[in-house]
Amino acid sequence: MNKNFRPWKLLHIWLAVSAVVIIAGVILMALLGFNTASDNPENLQLEVRYNITVIKSEEPQEQLQTLCEDVFDKNNISACEMQKTQGLGDGQDRDAFVFKFSADVSAETQAKVKADIDAGVKELFQDPLTEVFTVWHHESLQSGAGPVWRGAIAVGLVVALVYVGFRFGVGSALTGLALSVHDAFFTLSIFAITRIPVYAAAPVLYAGIAAVLSVVFWLIHCMKLRDIKKESQGSVGAEEAVEESFASCWKKILLFAGIVAVVLLLCGVVATAGVRAFFLPMLLCVAVALYSSLLLGPALHVPVKRCFDKFSRKGKVKYVGKQKQAEEE
Numbered sequence: 001m002n003k004n005f006r007p008w009k010l011l012h013i014w015l016a017v018s019a020v021v022i023i024a025g026v027i028l029m030a031l032l033g034f035n036t037a038s039d040n041p042e043n044l045q046l047e048v049r050y051n052i053t054v055i056k057s058e059e060p061q062e063q064l065q066t067l068c069e070d071v072f073d074k075n076n077i078s079a080c081e082m083q084k085t086q087g088l089g090d091g092q093d094r095d096a097f098v099f100k101f102s103a104d105v106s107a108e109t110q111a112k113v114k115a116d117i118d119a120g121v122k123e124l125f126q127d128p129l130t131e132v133f134t135v136w137h138h139e140s141l142q143s144g145a146g147p148v149w150r151g152a153i154a155v156g157l158v159v160a161l162v163y164v165g166f167r168f169g170v171g172s173a174l175t176g177l178a179l180s181v182h183d184a185f186f187t188l189s190i191f192a193i194t195r196i197p198v199y200a201a202a203p204v205l206y207a208g209i210a211a212v213l214s215v216v217f218w219l220i221h222c223m224k225l226r227d228i229k230k231e232s233q234g235s236v237g238a239e240e241a242v243e244e245s246f247a248s249c250w251k252k253i254l255l256f257a258g259i260v261a262v263v264l265l266l267c268g269v270v271a272t273a274g275v276r277a278f279f280l281p282m283l284l285c286v287a288v289a290l291y292s293s294l295l296l297g298p299a300l301h302v303p304v305k306r307c308f309d310k311f312s313r314k315g316k317v318k319y320v321g322k323q324k325q326a327e328e329e
Helices: 007-031 058-074 107-124 147-168 170-194 202-232 238-270 273-279 282-328
Strands: 043-051 081-085 094-101 132-139
Touching: 007 170, 007 282, 043 058, 043 107, 058 094, 058 107, 107 132, 147 170, 147 202, 170 202, 170 282, 202 238, 202 282, 238 273, 238 282
Parallel strands: none
Antiparallel strands: 043 094, 043 132, 081 094
16 A cells, blocks of 8 residues: 555545435435345245256256246246256255246246146156156245344444453544444445345344444554554654554455455355345445545544543643642642
8 A cells, every 4th residue: 555645634535425425325215215125025936856866967957957948938937047956966865957936926827837847857758767846935035134133243342342442542442433333324325325235124234244343443453553652652643653553554454354255255155045135235344344444543543542642641740740749748
């Protein structure tokens, strides 16, 4: 990062950016709410299972898939997604084609599609050992944003801020509190503006996650600021201390954020569609926490630290003066 880049010099810009986003987000939240497309109650799946000990070549599988697609066209329905799953290879489990449809496919159409596929399989595969089963079932998308998780995040955030206050000082805790509140509202506003599909209860959970991440990232700054204060015995000014902390911490924060983002991406890639719709929006929480910890946080902490350093110096002067007067008397 450019050594001449000093985010604490641009506090008015970060405050303006945050104010514009939060104000616009609050307005859209009030008018439109969030895009809760991920809360669609269910969709339909047609699972076509076939015996993996018999159909081992690609050609029969392609014939079966073509048969299914022809039946869909015949009944005027189209699959919005198709997946191929593999069995365990023990002779009992089976490979399958999984076709996903919208939930408005009628029961009569479902029965007709199943009957047509079963009839086509009997004509296409004459081998009596070949087994093909068609099963319709519903899939409900469930959100993991339950009250227990939201409560746990809230408790964790309070504990983290109390720890910052006792370990690194009230000034650092106040900055961390301001960043966590900012990130919560900033995250909600981003979801309201961008219309990213989420579950109905998820935005509050994402706001809490962003707040916790911002405090965790801010802890990295706090540890460095404490070391600077000890080494200099409090002689370094607020701006110089923040500058030194920023130069030392921004790579660590980026690395930590990158690890969290990779974990979330992996969870989203390997998960089912419902779980993926829950995990991937968390990447926005990481981005918001990065913005606050690398740009807004240092800029905000300079005046906060300057103010608390001033109070600290006044207290020491009064204490020394009273002690000297008592000794003279």
